[in-house]
Amino acid sequence: MKQAVILGGGTAGTMMANHLNKKLDEKSWQLTVVDETNNHYYQPGFLFLPFGKYSEKDVMKKREKFLPKTIAYILAKIEKISPEKNEVYLSGGKVLTYDLLIIATGNDIAPELVKGIDNGWRENIFDxxxxxxxxxLRNKLKTFKGGKMVVHMTEMPIKCPVAPIEFALLADEFFHKQGIRDQVEIEYVTPLPKAFPKPSFAEKVHELYEQKNIRLVTGFALAEIDGTNNQMVGKDGSRLDYDLLVTVPPNKGSEVIARSGMGNARNYVAADPHTLQAKNYDNIFVVGDASDIPTSKAGSTAHFSAEILAENIEHWVNGKPMTAAFDGHANCYIESGFNKALLIDFNYDHDPMPGTFPLPKVGPFKLMEETTINHLGKMAFKQIYWRMLLKGIPMPTVPPNMKQSGKQMPDLQEK
Known part of the structure; x- marks a missing residue:
C-alpha cells in the first residue's frame, strides 16, 4: 500500500487530510497525519481573547475530533525530513516512509529574533x-488603567496581516467601553510605507484610524527594544515610547524545515504558486503558511489552496497533468469595533476592491465597506470553520479561486 503523509494537523493539514480522505483510494493509499500536540486552535479567535469576546473553549478543541478514523493520526515531534530517502523521522526513533508528502507545518512567531524583547515579555510586552x-494579554488588559498602548508589526510576512490592524480598532472599542479611552493613547507602528501591503485597502485603514484617533506611524524599522526605558529603537536611532506594547514579532516556518535543509532563511519551503508542488521535490507538496508563495499567510488562503491542491494531487497520483491552478485567493473580515467590520477579497493579480460578496448585486456582504452584516459574517465564521472548513466541506458560492463578479473594477467584466 502506498503512503501519503501530512506533516502538521493545523488548519491547512486538517483540511488537506479531509479532502484527500475523499479523493485517495483507501485500498491503495494509507493517509497519515503527524503533529506534536493534540490541541487544535482556531487562530482567528486569538484576536478576541484579550478583549473577553471569546473564551478558551471557543478557540481550542482536540485535533482527533476532526480526523476520520480511516486516517492514521500520530502524535509525535517531527525531527527531520529526508526527501532523498522519502522518509520522515519522528521522536522516539519512529521512521515513516512516504510516496507522497504534504508539508503543512505552519508558521509561528519568533520573538527570540528581537533584541531586548525578553525585558518585559509578558509583563508589558505581549503578543x-x-x-x-x-x-x-487578556489578564493585563483587565488591570490597564491608561497610558500609551502601541500595536506593532516587526516585519512582513506575518500570519494574517490584517490582525494587528484589527487589534488597534478593537482596543479603541474596548477602552471606550471601559470608560478610559480618553486616558489611552493608541498608536499603530509598522515598517511598511502604509498600514497594509495592498494600497487600496491601506487607504481605508488610514481613514478609520483618523476617525478613531489612532496614531499611525509608518516606515519604522525596529532594531531592538529598550525594555528598561519602555522604548522601541529604530534602525535609524529613532525611539518610540510605550507603556503597553502589543507586538507581532518576526514570523518563521517550522524548525523541522531548517533541520531538513529544505527552506529559505525563514524556513519557508519553495513551492509553485499555482500547483503548490515543492519546486525541488516532485512528490512533495506544500500548503498553508509553510510555503513561500506570495500571498497572505491566512486561514482563508489555506482553505482555498487546500481545495486546489486536493484536485492536483488527485491528478498527480493518477499520472495525469495537474490542471488546477491556485490564484493566490484570500479574503478577510476586518473587525473595526462596535459590531462593524470590513471585508476584502483579493488574489495574486488584483488588490482588494469595492463590490458585493459572494454574489453580485445581492451580496449580502459589502467589500471595502464598514457594515454590521460584515461583522455578523465574521462572528459566524467560527462555526463555519469548526463545522465545515476543517472537515473539507466547501463553502457554497465561494469557489477556491477569486470570483470577478460583483467587484467594481474597470478591468474586470461581470461574469
Whole structure:
C-alpha cells in the first residue's frame, strides 16, 4: 500500500487530510497525519481573547475530533525530513516512509529574533498570535488603567496581516467601553510605507484610524527594544515610547524545515504558486503558511489552496497533468469595533476592491465597506470553520479561486 503523509494537523493539514480522505483510494493509499500536540486552535479567535469576546473553549478543541478514523493520526515531534530517502523521522526513533508528502507545518512567531524583547515579555510586552500570549494579554488588559498602548508589526510576512490592524480598532472599542479611552493613547507602528501591503485597502485603514484617533506611524524599522526605558529603537536611532506594547514579532516556518535543509532563511519551503508542488521535490507538496508563495499567510488562503491542491494531487497520483491552478485567493473580515467590520477579497493579480460578496448585486456582504452584516459574517465564521472548513466541506458560492463578479473594477467584466 502506498503512503501519503501530512506533516502538521493545523488548519491547512486538517483540511488537506479531509479532502484527500475523499479523493485517495483507501485500498491503495494509507493517509497519515503527524503533529506534536493534540490541541487544535482556531487562530482567528486569538484576536478576541484579550478583549473577553471569546473564551478558551471557543478557540481550542482536540485535533482527533476532526480526523476520520480511516486516517492514521500520530502524535509525535517531527525531527527531520529526508526527501532523498522519502522518509520522515519522528521522536522516539519512529521512521515513516512516504510516496507522497504534504508539508503543512505552519508558521509561528519568533520573538527570540528581537533584541531586548525578553525585558518585559509578558509583563508589558505581549503578543496575541499565540494562545498563551492572548490569554496573558487578556489578564493585563483587565488591570490597564491608561497610558500609551502601541500595536506593532516587526516585519512582513506575518500570519494574517490584517490582525494587528484589527487589534488597534478593537482596543479603541474596548477602552471606550471601559470608560478610559480618553486616558489611552493608541498608536499603530509598522515598517511598511502604509498600514497594509495592498494600497487600496491601506487607504481605508488610514481613514478609520483618523476617525478613531489612532496614531499611525509608518516606515519604522525596529532594531531592538529598550525594555528598561519602555522604548522601541529604530534602525535609524529613532525611539518610540510605550507603556503597553502589543507586538507581532518576526514570523518563521517550522524548525523541522531548517533541520531538513529544505527552506529559505525563514524556513519557508519553495513551492509553485499555482500547483503548490515543492519546486525541488516532485512528490512533495506544500500548503498553508509553510510555503513561500506570495500571498497572505491566512486561514482563508489555506482553505482555498487546500481545495486546489486536493484536485492536483488527485491528478498527480493518477499520472495525469495537474490542471488546477491556485490564484493566490484570500479574503478577510476586518473587525473595526462596535459590531462593524470590513471585508476584502483579493488574489495574486488584483488588490482588494469595492463590490458585493459572494454574489453580485445581492451580496449580502459589502467589500471595502464598514457594515454590521460584515461583522455578523465574521462572528459566524467560527462555526463555519469548526463545522465545515476543517472537515473539507466547501463553502457554497465561494469557489477556491477569486470570483470577478460583483467587484467594481474597470478591468474586470461581470461574469
Amino acid at each position: 496575541f498570535y499565540t494562545f498563551d500570549g492572548a490569554v496573558s
